Amino acid sequence: KAGVTQTPRYLIKTRGQQVTLSCSPISGHRSVSWYQQTPGQGLQFLFEYFSETQRNKGNFPGRFSGRQFSNSRSEMNVSTLELGDSALYLCASKPELADNEQFFGPGTRLTVL
């Protein structure tokens, strides 16, 4: 079974631009979560989607948004990019909301210049 895939793997943007990252969960997994990893703040939860609905949200500004499609694929969007948004964005999936094991993708490395 294929693992969690994230596209693109690397991205370079400039301040003020917007970006969309994509995550395809493991087949059959319906829950998708997003995390931001930076050297200064570590790993921080962004949001979780299940059945096309946002179920939980971390403490990030409204510039960070996401959505989930009927096939469970998820996208996250960051508008008006800031230098501090440079990070590794990780996506994780699990079969159901109540399941405890999350499986992570390789991440998308976003650099904001």
Next chain:
Amino acid sequence: GEDVEQSLFLSVREGDSSVINCTYTDSSSTYLYWYKQEPGAGLQLLTYIFSNMDMKQDQRLTVLLNKKDKHLSLRIADTQTGDSAIYFCAGDTDKLIFGTGTRLQVFP
């Protein structure tokens, strides 16, 4: 909110045991996890322990949980160079809360 702390760095000789420690403030997690991250890669779930257990052994990995002291540890027996990575502990309240990560370096 939850605060999860780990020591930043650990260096061990190949073949020795490694012990990575983690302390947390919120005891409401149902499960506590250990993840491994290799350079340029995502997170790999190594093992997890249910919050009402004290110990779990999984091949070379032993997890110890001291709920009274809110302390979690991961012991890796017979540490190999391939174990060099960053290790994160995490608790799950309504989301995963990760520790700061411990960089394990294994030298020959």
